[in-house]
Amino acid sequence: MRIKTLLAASAAVSAFAMIGTAAAQDLTQTIQERDELNCGVSTGLAGFSNPDSEGNWTGLDVDVCKAVAAAVLGDDDAVSYTPLTAQQRFTALQAGEVDILSRNTTWTLTRDTSLGLHFAGVTFYDGQGFMVPADIEVDSALDLDGASVCVQPGTTTELNLADYFRANDMEFEPVVIEQLEEVNAAYFSGRCDVYTTDRSGLASIRATVADNPSDHVILPETISKEPLGPAVRQGNDQFLNIVKWVVFALVEAEELGVNSENLDEMMDSENPGIQRLLGVSPGMGEHLGLDESWAYDVIAAVGNYGEIFDRNVGPDTAVGLDRGVNDLWTNGGIMYAMPVR
Amino acid sequence: MTVETHPHRAPIPKGRWLYDARVRSVLYQTLLVVILVAVGWYLISNLLVNLERQNIATGYGFLDREAGFEISESLISYGAADSYGRAFIVGLLNTFQVAILGIVLATILGTLVGIMRLSSNWLLAKVSAVYVEIMRNIPLLLQLFIWYAIITVSMPSPRAALQPFTGLVLSNRGIQMAVPAADPIHPWMWAGLLIGIGLAIGIKIWAKRRQDATGQPFPVALTAAGVIIGLPLAIWVLGGAPTEMSIPELQGFNFRGGRTISPEFAAVLFGLTFYTAAFIAEIVRAGILAVSYGQTEAAAALGLRSNMIMRLVVLPQALRIIIPPTTSQYLNLAKNSSLAVAVGYPDLVSVGNTTLNQTGQAIEAISIFMAVYLSISLSISAFMNWYNKHIALVER
Numbered sequence: 123m124r125i126k127t128l129l130a131a132s133a134a135v136s137a138f139a140m141i142g143t144a145a146a147q148d149l150t151q152t153i154q155e156r157d158e159l160n161c162g163v164s165t166g167l168a169g170f171s172n173p174d175s176e177g178n179w180t181g182l183d184v185d186v187c188k189a190v191a192a193a194v195l196g197d198d199d200a201v202s203y204t205p206l207t208a209q210q211r212f213t214a215l216q217a218g219e220v221d222i223l224s225r226n227t228t229w230t231l232t233r234d235t236s237l238g239l240h241f242a243g244v245t246f247y248d249g250q251g252f253m254v255p256a257d258i259e260v261d262s263a264l265d266l267d268g269a270s271v272c273v274q275p276g277t278t279t280e281l282n283l284a285d286y287f288r289a290n291d292m293e294f295e296p297v298v299i300e301q302l303e304e305v306n307a308a309y310f311s312g313r314c315d316v317y318t319t320d321r322s323g324l325a326s327i328r329a330t331v332a333d334n335p336s337d338h339v340i341l342p343e344t345i346s347k348e349p350l351g352p353a354v355r356q357g358n359d360q361f362l363n364i365v366k367w368v369v370f371a372l373v374e375a376e377e378l379g380v381n382s383e384n385l386d387e388m389m390d391s392e393n394p395g396i397q398r399l400l401g402v403s404p405g406m407g408e409h410l411g412l413d414e415s416w417a418y419d420v421i422a423a424v425g426n427y428g429e430i431f432d433r434n435v436g437p438d439t440a441v442g443l444d445r446g447v448n449d450l451w452t453n454g455g456i457m458y459a460m461p462v463r
Numbered sequence: 464m465t466v467e468t469h470p471h472r473a474p475i476p477k478g479r480w481l482y483d484a485r486v487r488s489v490l491y492q493t494l495l496v497v498i499l500v501a502v503g504w505y506l507i508s509n510l511l512v513n514l515e516r517q518n519i520a521t522g523y524g525f526l527d528r529e530a531g532f533e534i535s536e537s538l539i540s541y542g543a544a545d546s547y548g549r550a551f552i553v554g555l556l557n558t559f560q561v562a563i564l565g566i567v568l569a570t571i572l573g574t575l576v577g578i579m580r581l582s583s584n585w586l587l588a589k590v591s592a593v594y595v596e597i598m599r600n601i602p603l604l605l606q607l608f609i610w611y612a613i614i615t616v617s618m619p620s621p622r623a624a625l626q627p628f629t630g631l632v633l634s635n636r637g638i639q640m641a642v643p644a645a646d647p648i649h650p651w652m653w654a655g656l657l658i659g660i661g662l663a664i665g666i667k668i669w670a671k672r673r674q675d676a677t678g679q680p681f682p683v684a685l686t687a688a689g690v691i692i693g694l695p696l697a698i699w700v701l702g703g704a705p706t707e708m709s710i711p712e713l714q715g716f717n718f719r720g721g722r723t724i725s726p727e728f729a730a731v732l733f734g735l736t737f738y739t740a741a742f743i744a745e746i747v748r749a750g751i752l753a754v755s756y757g758q759t760e761a762a763a764a765l766g767l768r769s770n771m772i773m774r775l776v777v778l779p780q781a782l783r784i785i786i787p788p789t790t791s792q793y794l795n796l797a798k799n800s801s802l803a804v805a806v807g808y809p810d811l812v813s814v815g816n817t818t819l820n821q822t823g824q825a826i827e828a829i830s831i832f833m834a835v836y837l838s839i840s841l842s843i844s845a846f847m848n849w850y851n852k853h854i855a856l857v858e859r
Contacts, residue, residue, distance in 0.1 A: 209816050213825050216517060237823035238517030268715040276820025281531045284543035296533045299807035312635050313615040315716045356518050
């Protein structure tokens, strides 16, 4: 009996010592073995990641997840979505709860270096703005001295806000609430005079949450740069490369005029750039450790970057954003893919 | 003590030491410590290795860096240029503020409702019964949302604010009141108030001793009230009796001046108070019911009036039953104050979460939460245990 107790105790100790010595393999293999990509998205921002009436996630950020799943697993439906608040997102990624964070998250130096993350590109260039009720009759953010401002915590938004008011020698009262729905409720009930977040977010909230969108105006000032893009954990170089090049491939496809409709015709294209992208001339897939059809699968699943933009946030959607700086570099925007070669 | 020390302890028979109770107990305890240390060491080293592997910075150095975010309400001066450490202190003080006020108000309300529920007045008894059942059975988080919505949705905007009289403004930015404008005499008045309270306690002790010795009662309540109010008042008069008031006035977007009770603070305070009071009411009711009715009858037979019976006979006995479970309600209230984050009151958790998110120092921020809540809980527990012992001594 006593010997047994002792044996059990030592077994427990050695069992603890064994955990954690699991073989180091790249995340890509883990995802392929699991046959599912775990993707962290926002808790519901129309146009970026939002569940529709049937519970299917849609949006620009969601399409990035689908594109990565299509490249790695050949199946854009093999994604499990985890809604994360601004507060939860980095911890969830660090802890391995999600493989990729595709959640309108701003790429900053601190986050890229000290949080154990790597950003894998920019899928939307944004900037922070202010929204106010139209009847408040304010035309400039510089008239906001003394206002109450609704903002979500743990965001770059919160820091830019403090910076902006400090730089312009103005005061404000922050109303800081974690859940997006609660912040929305606080703004629309009049708890605060101003709502601040990325301009795309403001447009999305105005379009989908406001009773009457024309009762709210987005002020002209853009007070920050907010490059939004997917992030992955450090230490998985192959997976980082895949996410990075999936993002580039989406833009490259638009540059080359390849879209989800003409994809099969394009397989016969004489253009060597298209041939490399679609795997007609092999090599690119091999370098990423994927099938040569990786980019073909991605475009077949979600289309090129322009299609993703138009479908989710473009002028014909409820969010109604212009391409602006998110247009291709050849059209006066700053979307520029590194060459796939 | 009946256990002897063993000056002539029997020698342990050779070869049978494993069967000796003393050796075994030492052995098991050593084993336990070794296992605890091994598990702890494993967990911590695993943590450090993982943080290192993922390139996540560690340490508390970030507390000195500039926070860069604003906090809406603060008991000490704070701005975005201050450090994360100071932001934590702001959050801590806000937690204290709401927890202490909540405990005081919940105790008063809970005691009243508990006694009311035992009242012979049918209406009073039923109203308090309904109150207790509703409040106890709705989750606190939901109650916070309800209070917050009531305040922010039902109250008018600042421009249409209700002003029942000059100096009081009700709007969805909270309750704003006129307060005396800052004056150098105020700190002295606070000091006077503290001294007054000290004196009142002294008077109570002296009066009790005198009554025990001579049987002569002393009007303690009246004297105490006189000292507590009179001393600050005298200081105020000596200080030139400043009467200037800071009155909330509409400037631009919001009312400025005066003292503001924000909707966030009000929602959290109301939520914590009304929720915890329901539990305290039940504890008070149970405590009173546990005192044998014969005590009441005996006291009545002595000719005591009913409020004296409650105050001098029933409550002192009931208190001994009430204190321990009430302590755990106080602990709950202090811990539940962390739900404040849901409605945007900048308590410790809210500020800490923001810090955690801006710096990514999850382990460090969580360790601060744990240390703070553990200290708060242990302090409340220690104080209440002391108080419990103190009142238990009265009974012989």
